[in-house]
Amino acid sequence: GQQLNQSPQSMFIQEGEDVSMNCTSSSIFNTWLWYKQDPGEGPVLLIALYKAGELTSNGRLTAQFGITRKDSFLNISASIPSDVGIYFCAGQSNTDKLIFGTGTRLQVFP
């Protein structure tokens, strides 16, 4: 099935550092979503973006819907140990289907 290209694949950072990850697609999406998945659990929605160019924050998280509608980025500021996990972007077009990115595995060291 189709997947979105997400980078970086993994990140190892020190607590307090900022993190940035992005997602690109060859297709246009109407909605971009960012999820976090902890080991052995389902994804949890972090941020939803509905409009090209939109910049949305949720606490220390900030995400933007690319102006071309083919990309999105997620920033995490001042990382903490509980930010550890796998972050997935997901694009949604006219149907309800979500196309997931390949994931970014984040490890935070104290």
Next chain:
Amino acid sequence: GAVVSQHPSRVICKSGTSVKIECRSLDFQATTMFWYRQFPKQSLMLMATSNEGSKATYEQGVEKDKFLINHASLTLSTLTVTSAHPEDSSFYICSGDFQETQYFGPGTRLLVL
């Protein structure tokens, strides 16, 4: 709000047997639910879209006779893996559509011996 549960959380079965996984929306009604499969260190791949009161829509390459989906009520969808084989071992995750956003269940880990 928008809580989705799955049962069982993990299951081990013998090759050739069938396994049923339940997905429930606890505090909302979901006319549409989705079933995903996730292999280790990989992303979620959509298997099928489950529509209440009608047949499920399967993604390309997913055998509808092997992965039976029933969505008989607005709060329950079931996925039955028939004649399971070791290659069906995976993490199965469902989601329910609430106010145009998908909320995911905690997943079911299936191990076929």
